[in-house]
Amino acid sequence: MAPGVKLMQKISSTVLFAKLAPHFIPALDKAVHRLSRGRVMLSAQMLPGVILTAKGARTGEPRTTPLACMPEDGGRTWLLIGSNFGRPGHPAWTGNLLKNPDADVSWKGRDIAVRARLLEGEERAAAWRAVLVFWPPYATYQARIEREIRLFRLERR
Structure with a gap:
């Protein structure tokens, strides 16, 4: 485990982080990603990340979201976790994928066409166990909210 990861896990589990992070992390990631021509995401220094581009559920317009x-x-595939930093309400990008599962991701500087699939049942349970090993703070996020965190698997089209 990289130095500082345990500290970042502890910080990211706090309510203060959940209140502040959504206001600055996505904006920083978008800016750095754009400036580096898709090669760098700041948050990916701790967790792998993609830039998801999906059609808006209501508008049909492209919506770009940096995501762990x-x-x-x-x-070859990716799990996206709709944690919303442990805040109530599903993040908007999850609704976009439910309505328009064909999307694109920028992964390590490459644009890849993907299809998203909401995981359910035992498939979701197995993925959730893997996600908790991968980044334990997701358990804290889930414990803080009543909704079930949505998990999507992205597969190349």
């Missing part, structure tokens, strides 16, 4: 992810199968 859990790569699977050597980066």
Whole structure:
């Protein structure tokens, strides 16, 4: 485990982090990603990340969102975790994927067409166990809210 990861896990589990992080982390990630021409995401220094571009559920307009992810199968598929930093309400990008599952991700500087699938039942349970090993603070986020955190698997189209 990289130095500082345990500290970051502890910090990211706090309510203060949940209140502040959504206001600055996505904006910083978008800016750095754009300036580096897709090669760098600041938050990916702690957790792997993608830039998701999906059609808006209501508008159909492209919506770009930097997200932490859990790569699977050597980066051929990805799990996206709709934690919303442990805040009430599903993040908007999850509603976008439910309505429009065909999307694109920028992964390590490459644009990849993907199809999102909401995980349910035993498949979701197995993925959730893997996610908790990958980043334990997700358990804190889930304990803080009543809704079930949505998990999506992105597969290449």
